[in-house]
Amino acid sequence: MRVVMFGYQTWGHRTLQALLDSEHDVVMVVTHPRSEHAYEKIWSDSVADLAEQHGVPVLIRNRPDDEELFARLEEADPDIIVANNWRTWIPPRIYGLPRHGTLNVHDSLLPKYAGFSPLIWALINGEQEVGVTAHMMDEELDAGDIVLQRAVPVGPKDTATDLFHKTVDLIAPVTTGALDLIASGQTAFTPQDRSRASFFHKRAEEDIRIDWNWPAEDLERLVRAQSAPYPSAFTYHRGRRLEVLAAVVSEGRYGGTPGRVFYREGDGVVIVAGADARAGRNHGLAVTRIRTENGEEMPATDYFTSMGGYLTGRP
Template sequence: MRIIFMGTPDFAVPSLQAVIDRGDEICAVFTQPDKPKGRGHKLQPPPVKELALQHGLPVLQPASLRDEDVQKAIADLKPEAIVVVAYGKLLPPSVLAVPPLGCINVHGSLLPKYRGAAPIQWAVINGEKNTGVTTMFMAKGMDTGDMLLKAETDIGPEETAGELFDRMKLIGAELLTDTLNQLEQGYLKGTPQDNSQATLAPMLKKEMSAIDWSKPARQIHDQIRGLNPWPCAAATIDGRRVKLLTSQVVEGSNTPGTVHSIDGELLIACGQGMLKITELQAETGKRMSGKNYLLGHTIKDGALLE
């Protein structure tokens, strides 16, 4: 098939590789513009661009798909299908109408649950036991198109959003291959979504880092792993702001928000149960275990977190 691929972050890289491995004619790869990163603000290409250039594929990085010249360029490429994986931009109706076989999206949830920009993170934050990937025909609304294929996976009780990302991007690539195979053979049909069952997964915000220690330990644990690797849950311990990266729910009780060192472990009391902080990172420090943090920092037992 003649395909335009649209994607930007790491999550989309295995899917682009899957299309390359299928031997499709990739007439263009669309990705977000390079962005400045690091202290030197040096422009950094998106991961999808890096892979595309390695394979000699033409790369286009328009600021918007609403530009009429960009839309004409897409139409002139005459793709049979457009594959979209975490591109980060909505496709206007004029673009959706270009490919005769449709625009195929790889979405990181079991639709219609978790429509939006952060489906994997919200599944973890909400304590879901399983999730998955859905391929669908794209429509005008946000993740509202007819569903094609699905693949489910369990979420580990201590699995972080970042770890789940790494697994699901591979699941998504495999599902995309199956979807394109069936699309090419002509017997793939879409299933409308039940909008009454839809839930939203909006973009994460830095403000979500704050922790309400009056909540149950399990709920805070899900927040910690769901916000890892960004923006990370955070707390101020003995005047130092630290990112809480991983944790475990343990038995125990005390005033919510009090810090305790028990058998060399860093524990924090919650509204119900306690949390063992297994990995954290100070603002100017390296990632370390809760045990190692206690070795280097004296914390008054029973101190109340700010």
């Protein structure tokens, strides 16, 4: 089939590479300009560079809503558009233009975790598996019929970076497998159960600020979700920003006020956690490694030389 690819960052790069390695003919690529947004500088393999290396025409757009782009698409005469990590709305006259419509590849197990940063949100929420879904695009974001879906388990110590590497390897087989089904003439795919759908926004600094009212289990997953190269989860100690690089749920249960620097346990320092911590039924978060405001990394036991005081969400 003649394919136009819309994509960005490493997800788009892997999709384009899969298409170039397939029997299909990539006739044009549309991608976004480079961005300085913190999350868009991560996993930033260039779709444009890969296309140009293979002699594929490239258009750079923030939004696919101009007449020149539409005319170029008509000239390209695609059988299908394949999109992965396209960051803005694609209008119906674009996604409906190819003979077989538009196939979107999304890094979640739709209908859950539509939208942005699905792996990070899924890890924070304690999901047992994550994956990649190829679905037909319609007027609602990430809501079209599912063509093909593959899942991988979330391990008890997995970080968001681990999950990225697990799922990015699914892009090629899911993309080419879905295209094979479409090329074979199949048109009836699996409608999404919209009663199970969830939609998540882009992550920003407010989303990595530690709230000590959260249960320790949730905070431990937040720390893993914000593993390098993502921005680290942070809190404040004595008015200075403190990044939490590694932590575990405490073995003991600790009562008191959320955020209290309380007790040394093993290799960590336990911080009281949970909105109902006063009842003494909660585990705490045993912080094991931190980064100070000046960029120095160290074991938490070296930083907290005495117990007492509080970690807070604001200076």
